[in-house]
Amino acid sequence: MLMESPRKDYMIMAIFTAVVLTMPLWTAPFGASYPDLLQKFAIYGIFAVGFNLLFGLTGYLSFGHAAFLGVGSYAAVWSFKLLSMNVLPAIVFAILIAALFAVLIGFVSLRRSGIYFSILTLALAQMSYNMAYSVLTPITNGETGLQLEHGDPRVLDFAFGAEETAGLPSTNLFGLEMSGWPGFYFCAVVLILAFFLSLRIFKSPFGLKLRAIKSNQNRMMYTGYNTRPHLLLVFVISGMYAGLAGSLLAVTDPLAGAERMQWTASGEVVLMTILGGAGTLVGPLLGAGLIKYFENIFSAINEGVLHSAFSFLPDFLNDFLTFIVAPFVGEGWHLTLGALFMAVVIFLPGGIMEGIRRLTGLAKRTASHRGGKGSARTGGPAHSAEG
Amino acid sequence: MDNIVLDVSDVHKSFGGLKALNNINLQVEEGKIHAIIGPNGAGKSTLLNTIIGRLVPDTGSVIFNGRSITGMQPHEINQAGVVRVFQTPEIFPDLTLLQNVMIPAFASKEGPVKFNFFRSLFGEKDVREQAEEVMLDLGLHDQMNRPASDLSRGDKRRLEMAMSLVQNPKLLLLDEPTAGMSRADTNRTIEILQRIKARGKTKVIIEHDMHVVFSLADHISVLAQGAIICSGPPHEVKGNPVVQEAYLGGAHI
Amino acid sequence: MDAFLLQILNGLDKGGAYALIALGLTLVFGTLGVVNFAHGALFMLGAFVAVALQNLLTISKQVRDESVTFFEAYKETPYLEIWLGDTGLAIIDYVVPISIVLAIPVMLLIGFVMERGLIQYFYKRTHAEQILVTFGLAIVLQEIIKAWFGANPIPMAAPDAVSGSAAIGSALGLGDAVVYPWWRLLYLLFTLFIVGAVFAFLNLTTYGMVVRAGMADRETVGLLGINIQKRFTLVFGIAAVVAGLAGVMYTPILPPDYHMGMDFLVLSFVVVVVGGMGSLPGAVAAGFLLGILQSFASMSVVKDVLPGIDQIIIYLVAVVILLVRPRGLMGRKGVMEA
Numbered sequence: 001m002l003m004e005s006p007r008k009d010y011m012i013m014a015i016f017t018a019v020v021l022t023m024p025l026w027t028a029p030f031g032a033s034y035p036d037l038l039q040k041f042a043i044y045g046i047f048a049v050g051f052n053l054l055f056g057l058t059g060y061l062s063f064g065h066a067a068f069l070g071v072g073s074y075a076a077v078w079s080f081k082l083l084s085m086n087v088l089p090a091i092v093f094a095i096l097i098a099a100l101f102a103v104l105i106g107f108v109s110l111r112r113s114g115i116y117f118s119i120l121t122l123a124l125a126q127m128s129y130n131m132a133y134s135v136l137t138p139i140t141n142g143e144t145g146l147q148l149e150h151g152d153p154r155v156l157d158f159a160f161g162a163e164e165t166a167g168l169p170s171t172n173l174f175g176l177e178m179s180g181w182p183g184f185y186f187c188a189v190v191l192i193l194a195f196f197l198s199l200r201i202f203k204s205p206f207g208l209k210l211r212a213i214k215s216n217q218n219r220m221m222y223t224g225y226n227t228r229p230h231l232l233l234v235f236v237i238s239g240m241y242a243g244l245a246g247s248l249l250a251v252t253d254p255l256a257g258a259e260r261m262q263w264t265a266s267g268e269v270v271l272m273t274i275l276g277g278a279g280t281l282v283g284p285l286l287g288a289g290l291i292k293y294f295e296n297i298f299s300a301i302n303e304g305v306l307h308s309a310f311s312f313l314p315d316f317l318n319d320f321l322t323f324i325v326a327p328f329v330g331e332g333w334h335l336t337l338g339a340l341f342m343a344v345v346i347f348l349p350g351g352i353m354e355g356i357r358r359l360t361g362l363a364k365r366t367a368s369h370r371g372g373k374g375s376a377r378t379g380g381p382a383h384s385a386e387g
Numbered sequence: 388m389d390n391i392v393l394d395v396s397d398v399h400k401s402f403g404g405l406k407a408l409n410n411i412n413l414q415v416e417e418g419k420i421h422a423i424i425g426p427n428g429a430g431k432s433t434l435l436n437t438i439i440g441r442l443v444p445d446t447g448s449v450i451f452n453g454r455s456i457t458g459m460q461p462h463e464i465n466q467a468g469v470v471r472v473f474q475t476p477e478i479f480p481d482l483t484l485l486q487n488v489m490i491p492a493f494a495s496k497e498g499p500v501k502f503n504f505f506r507s508l509f510g511e512k513d514v515r516e517q518a519e520e521v522m523l524d525l526g527l528h529d530q531m532n533r534p535a536s537d538l539s540r541g542d543k544r545r546l547e548m549a550m551s552l553v554q555n556p557k558l559l560l561l562d563e564p565t566a567g568m569s570r571a572d573t574n575r576t577i578e579i580l581q582r583i584k585a586r587g588k589t590k591v592i593i594e595h596d597m598h599v600v601f602s603l604a605d606h607i608s609v610l611a612q613g614a615i616i617c618s619g620p621p622h623e624v625k626g627n628p629v630v631q632e633a634y635l636g637g638a639h640i
Numbered sequence: 641m642d643a644f645l646l647q648i649l650n651g652l653d654k655g656g657a658y659a660l661i662a663l664g665l666t667l668v669f670g671t672l673g674v675v676n677f678a679h680g681a682l683f684m685l686g687a688f689v690a691v692a693l694q695n696l697l698t699i700s701k702q703v704r705d706e707s708v709t710f711f712e713a714y715k716e717t718p719y720l721e722i723w724l725g726d727t728g729l730a731i732i733d734y735v736v737p738i739s740i741v742l743a744i745p746v747m748l749l750i751g752f753v754m755e756r757g758l759i760q761y762f763y764k765r766t767h768a769e770q771i772l773v774t775f776g777l778a779i780v781l782q783e784i785i786k787a788w789f790g791a792n793p794i795p796m797a798a799p800d801a802v803s804g805s806a807a808i809g810s811a812l813g814l815g816d817a818v819v820y821p822w823w824r825l826l827y828l829l830f831t832l833f834i835v836g837a838v839f840a841f842l843n844l845t846t847y848g849m850v851v852r853a854g855m856a857d858r859e860t861v862g863l864l865g866i867n868i869q870k871r872f873t874l875v876f877g878i879a880a881v882v883a884g885l886a887g888v889m890y891t892p893i894l895p896p897d898y899h900m901g902m903d904f905l906v907l908s909f910v911v912v913v914v915g916g917m918g919s920l921p922g923a924v925a926a927g928f929l930l931g932i933l934q935s936f937a938s939m940s941v942v943k944d945v946l947p948g949i950d951q952i953i954i955y956l957v958a959v960v961i962l963l964v965r966p967r968g969l970m971g972r973k974g975v976m977e978a
């Protein structure tokens with residue numbers, strides 16, 4: 001709750017760090033323990049945590065956050081091309097460019113609230129997407145996407161005595177190549193830092209003010225607050241998170257394409273956040289992990305796999321089930337996403353975290369009924385800041 | 388008269404063809420309770436809204452502590468020290484009571500904008516204590532960790548009061564603080580107001596309940612059809628035939 | 641002058657599509673208070689009513705090709721041609737106009753099902769939740785279409801009789817350079833007809849007047865004891881039909897694919913914002929205006945100076961309008977500002 005001692009924050013951080021760093025161990029039983037996938041969990045986790053700072057705290061629903069993800073990727077690839085294959089300058093550069101971009105978009109779209117805001121962010125992101133495809137081809141390399149080339153200047157690398165190699169160079173952290181497990185651990189450390197900042201924001205006076213804005217923005221004005229700068233700051237921070245995630249995508253695979261900025265990508269981060277639970281600390285991470293995990297599994301399934309999976313059934317049942325399930329897997333993964341989207345909003349608007357809270361509340365109530373005390377109101381923190 | 392806190396002069400406000408406020412002149416003295424009464428639709432709420440910046444007057448000026456606040460943004464007027472208690476409770480339903488009171492306390496401490504996103508709330512002991520003190524004063528202390536949406540309507544209004552008092556306003560505007568309250572709650576509110584009156588805070592009250600007005604007010608202005616028809620100490624207003632005609636329909640108080 | 645006229649004409653058909661989608665969006669906003677992100681999907685579904693009908697009419701079998709005499713050749717011949725001869729071919733030729741007749745009941749039904757099955761449960765929920773659930777619905781609908789009809793655009797043709805171009809220029813005495821495809825001209829007239837019909841319904845029938853009153857002040861109308869709910873279901877159905885018909889008519893201009901709905905929806909939202917949320921005339925005017933503007937921006941003279949401007953002009957205009965007139969061109973105060 002509000003007044004917990006800071007010690008609890010340290011506890012949360014310690015547990016979180018342990019959980020993230022041991023991911024290769026405990027994801028093994030789910031068949032997810034390989035660096036590429038775990039890296040994706042971490043990157044989209046960062047994206048979702050950043051989105052949640054905006055949507056979860058202020059209630060401002062941005063439908064254009066993928067634009068910042070794309071901008072981050074482009075900026076990082078440019079840093080690889082011009083400066084160095086080292087990931088640190090790329091990340092810093094990406095965050096700065098994303099921040100700049102977020103200031104521009106935020107300045108315009110935060111002039112309105114509610115649905116206007118959602119529509120504006122959607123439109124501005126779509127405009128960025130169109131521009132990346134057409135006008136800005138010199139910067140984005142249009143449809144092909146921006147990628148490394150032989151003869152990139154890479155001034156820092158060459159200044160420090162690197163030599164042109166036969167193949168394209170790979171991203172590194174002071175010589176440590178960012179592929180395989182080192183790549184995952186790098187993303188994991190960045191995720192831990194990003195989560196820590198999110199935790200601090202949640203538990204700061206600033207975070208409290210943001211939640212008050214969500215609850216009753218009008219009242220905030222008559223309470224002496226100029227709300228717009230607060231909103232702009234959190235919008236920019238949130239955009240920087242997306243830029244960071246975009247740069248990490250470029251770290252794992254140094255190319256950037258406009259499709260990363262499309263509205264479907266913006267929709268995906270919204271879904272991750274609400275699936276896990278908007279406004280909760282770890283909900284968005286849960287959502288991001290689950291969606292990326294099932295995307296990975298579902299996309300790989302085709303009719304052949306389904307047939308063999310249902311082979312224990314009689315033929316006609318097998319065919320029938322395959323017919324029903326097939327549109328939802330493989331190419332049809334997006335259909336599953338859309339259906340999941342609707343199901344979450346209709347049945348569990350608070351996301352998985354809300355579900356857990358309801359279950360524990362139910363368990364407590366049953367327990368207290370058995371104990372014969374029957375106190376109906378459990379004084380538990382009915383509050384969203386909990387993780 | 389150099390102890391005038393609020394000076395409203397020549398304020399006009401029309402909506403379309405309707406004149407809601409017609410040449411309003413009003414002076415509120417420091418440390419006094421000034422009541423504004425009048426029949427429904429007389430323009431009382433419009434006047435309050437003009438003072439706190441929800442509405443901008445067509446002409447005229449509102450001077451607070453020697454400084455013009457006409458046309459200023461609501462948050463600037465609040466920061467200047469003019470705080471309003473709303474008639475229908477305007478609270479933060481998703482936050483706890485304590486958080487509800489801490490928000491205005493932060494506004495007074497930190498100003499309209501402060502980007503302290505890396506600071507822990509735990510370090511804000513002073514704000515918390517200030518909030519708890521006010522809540523203790525108003526008897527909300529025992530439920531401070533409940534979400535505000537749980538409260539009864541009467542408790543929500545007390546919470547509103549707490550949110551306003553914690554800002555330590557130089558001028559407090561109360562819009563019908565006892566409307567819809569039971570006699571007991573009304574008396575309790577009067578008692579609270581008398582207590583804070585003793586601390587020398589200036590207040591403007593808009594009220595229907597004559598019992599409340601006459602037990603609190605130092606000065607009464609009567610508003611009818613957008614104009615002030617009479618202004619003075621309670622005993623003067625009570626005996627004024629114009630007021631009785633316009634407001635009370637001739638009946639004696 | 642010729643080029644000028646031509647650009648205006650070119651802008652009008654795209655603008656017409658924006659106007660029709662924005663009209664339905666605004667109707668649903670205003671009456672039901674719901675932001676429908678699945679509205680673009682209705683436009684797309686309309687187009688696919690035509691595609692489905694075309695597929696149905698052209699179900700074929702292999703028939704010996706008599707014109708080839710020296711070996712056995714076969715060609716695909718639609719059953720319709722086999723059964724009805726030239727009449728059958730004519731029916732196939734007129735698939736788009738026939739689809740319009742078919743689309744009205746189909747879209748009305750889809751609209752009713754959508755409103756009764758999903759939207760009605762979201763009247764009392766937050767705008768964010770309305771946006772999210774309809775967004776999910778839009779994805780589901782477009783993915784179903786993709787699974788059924790594939791991802792590639794499907795070419796549709798206007799009837800032969802109107803496949804040429806109208807010599808508008810010579811008719812107006814402006815020279816022969818100005819020609820305009822007949823179908824686009826029809827599309828424009830059709831748009832005007834639909835807009836006129838919707839406005840007539842709202843302004844001239846008592847039923848429509850109640851709906852308009854509901855747009856202005858929902859609670860009061862509810863208090864009058866009128867079952868506004870039933871009317872709102874019909875309004876949603878009408879919006880679905882308008883969007884669907886726009887989709888059917890647009891197929892010869894732009895071969896439909898599964899994501900056309902979302903493409904048009906984003907622009908239509910911008911149109912609604914520019915026109916002023918909740919203003920029907922605003923939506924229609926802004927739709928045509930932005931369509932024409934986009935058409936001018938894609939002239940090579942303009943593009944030489946400002947490359948790529950045609951891609952972003954609509955958004956730029958929206959941003960400028962929003963900064964200068966936050967409520968849009970014809971917006972009223974307090975509409976959808978929660």
